Amino acid sequence: MNIQKWIILITKILQFITFEMKIHVGMCVYPTMGVHPETVRNIVQFDLESQDRKNDLTLHFPQTFSLAYSRNIIMKAAIKDDADWVIMWDSDIQVKE
Numbered sequence: 671m672n673i674q675k676w677i678i679l680i681t682k683i684l685q686f687i688t689f690e691m692k693i694h695v696g697m698c699v700y701p702t703m704g705v706h707p708e709t710v711r712n713i714v715q716f717d718l719e720s721q722d723r724k725n726d727l728t729l730h731f732p733q734t735f736s737l738a739y740s741r742n743i744i745m746k747a748a749i750k751d752d753a754d755w756v757i758m759w760d761s762d763i764q765v766k767e
Contacts, residue, residue, distance in 0.1 A: 696744030
């Protein structure tokens with residue numbers, strides 16, 4: 671399933687929920703690599719759709735060489751902020767048509 675289908679699925683799920691949610695999106699980024707441009711476009715699209723629903727969206731981009739440590743940073747921040755949802759998003763996702 672490509673990322674566009676995931677965004678549509680998450681959006682459909684969120685449209686049934688009427689209250690404001692705290693959503694933390696975490697993306698582990700290796701210091702020697704950046705974020706794929708297609709991934710950035712998808713995150714912006716998801717952010718705009720979250721704003722329409724008045725959701726509080728927080729983005730985390732920890733840069734470490736350890737995937738486990740980066741996810742730990744993301745989860746600690748989400749727990750501290752009492753997030754309703756945590757979405758882990760890979761930084762190298764590319765949607766090919």
